[in-house]
Amino acid sequence: MSSTTDLPEPKRQKMEKIIGTHNGTFHCDEALAVFLLRQTTTYRDAGLKRSRDPAILDTCDIVVDVGAIYDEAKQRFDHHQRGFTEVFGHGFETKLSSAGLVYKHFGQEVISNKTQLPLEDPKVTVLWLKMYKEFIEAIDAIDNGISQFPSDLKPKYRSRTDLSSRVGALNTWWNQPTDSQTIDAQFEKASNLTGQEFLGKLGYYANAWLPARDLLVSSVAASKAGVDPSGKIILFEQFLPWKEHLFELEADDTVTAIEANQAIYVVYPDEGAGNWRIQAVPVSPESFESRKALPEAWRGLRDEELSKASDIEGGIFIHASGFIGGNKTKEGALKIAQAALVM
Numbered sequence: 001m002s003s004t005t006d007l008p009e010p011k012r013q014k015m016e017k018i019i020g021t022h023n024g025t026f027h028c029d030e031a032l033a034v035f036l037l038r039q040t041t042t043y044r045d046a047g048l049k050r051s052r053d054p055a056i057l058d059t060c061d062i063v064v065d066v067g068a069i070y071d072e073a074k075q076r077f078d079h080h081q082r083g084f085t086e087v088f089g090h091g092f093e094t095k096l097s098s099a100g101l102v103y104k105h106f107g108q109e110v111i112s113n114k115t116q117l118p119l120e121d122p123k124v125t126v127l128w129l130k131m132y133k134e135f136i137e138a139i140d141a142i143d144n145g146i147s148q149f150p151s152d153l154k155p156k157y158r159s160r161t162d163l164s165s166r167v168g169a170l171n172t173w174w175n176q177p178t179d180s181q182t183i184d185a186q187f188e189k190a191s192n193l194t195g196q197e198f199l200g201k202l203g204y205y206a207n208a209w210l211p212a213r214d215l216l217v218s219s220v221a222a223s224k225a226g227v228d229p230s231g232k233i234i235l236f237e238q239f240l241p242w243k244e245h246l247f248e249l250e251a252d253d254t255v256t257a258i259e260a261n262q263a264i265y266v267v268y269p270d271e272g273a274g275n276w277r278i279q280a281v282p283v284s285p286e287s288f289e290s291r292k293a294l295p296e297a298w299r300g301l302r303d304e305e306l307s308k309a310s311d312i313e314g315g316i317f318i319h320a321s322g323f324i325g326g327n328k329t330k331e332g333a334l335k336i337a338q339a340a341l342v343m
Contacts, residue, residue, distance in 0.1 A: 026170075103132060264280065
């Protein structure tokens with residue numbers, strides 16, 4: 001059996017896919033776009049040409065961030081041309097950069113390849129949308145000069161630690177060599193930097209965030225069956241980051257097991273302290289206001305005083321605002337939640 005290493009050099013070169021992008025100063029969007037393409041089956045380990053010469057770019061299999069053309073059929077993904085208004089969709093309205101363009105067309109394949117999930121698995125779509133929201137969109141916005149906040153607001157401090165700034169810092173300084181070989185080597189460092197951060201985020205969302213989402217759904221079902229048929233109390237047998245998932249799933253019409261505004265309290269173990277917590281569900285993920293705070297009569301009480309006031313043994317505390325409380329046992333925490341529902 002022959003391999004590409006057995007082929008004559010010209011034939012090997014012809015078989016290698018080539019990604020094209022512009023030369024000179026580089027930015028986060030095309031650095032990430034190149035990395036993402038190299039995670040696909042078609043462009044894995046592809047070579048790279050950095051040029052603005054149309055004749056050179058025409059020899060490439062795919063071109064990103066240069067050429068003034070957006071045409072998937074031609075494998076051209078630039079966003080600088082007049083009239084370009086492409087957005088990611090799915091509720092996102094930020095104009096795309098080359099990173100967003102490549103991610104829009106190739107992101108699901110990248111996620112499928114890296115997570116080993118089938119491309120048609122619904123989890124791939126969940127992760128694809130989550131990674132755009134949490135990672136890609138900011139890169140699109142920064143590259144297109146879209147501010148996070150109204151321009152009439154003056155920032156109180158400067159931040160140059162975001163990914164786009166760190167990529168920019170990898171460009172050669174004004175008093176360093178600016179030959180193409182040096183700059184291209186720096187570009188590869190930048191592309192690897194963006195890629196490692198992308199994969200790190202994807203690893204977290206695939207292996208920690210997404211399992212928590214699944215556990216929330218199963219916990220809601222188990223709680224309705226064994227704790228509170230009304231669905232107002234959710235019991236977690238282990239701690240998990242639940243708040244973001246709960247609100248997202250409440251707004252998802254395809255998830256029939258979780259109804260909007262149904263959950264009032266969640267009960268979960270404080271594994272570090274060896275006791276249990278009762279937390280009121282807020283009215284929104286960032287809000288300090290609860291759907292139903294723990295009873296005012298118990299707020300600020302601790303230990304034996306709390307146990308006497310509530311007539312529930314094992315009391316530890318109820319926060320002064322009523323958003324959270326503690327009990328020594330799971331049974332005690334559930335009793336607090338059950339009693340609070342009717343007070």
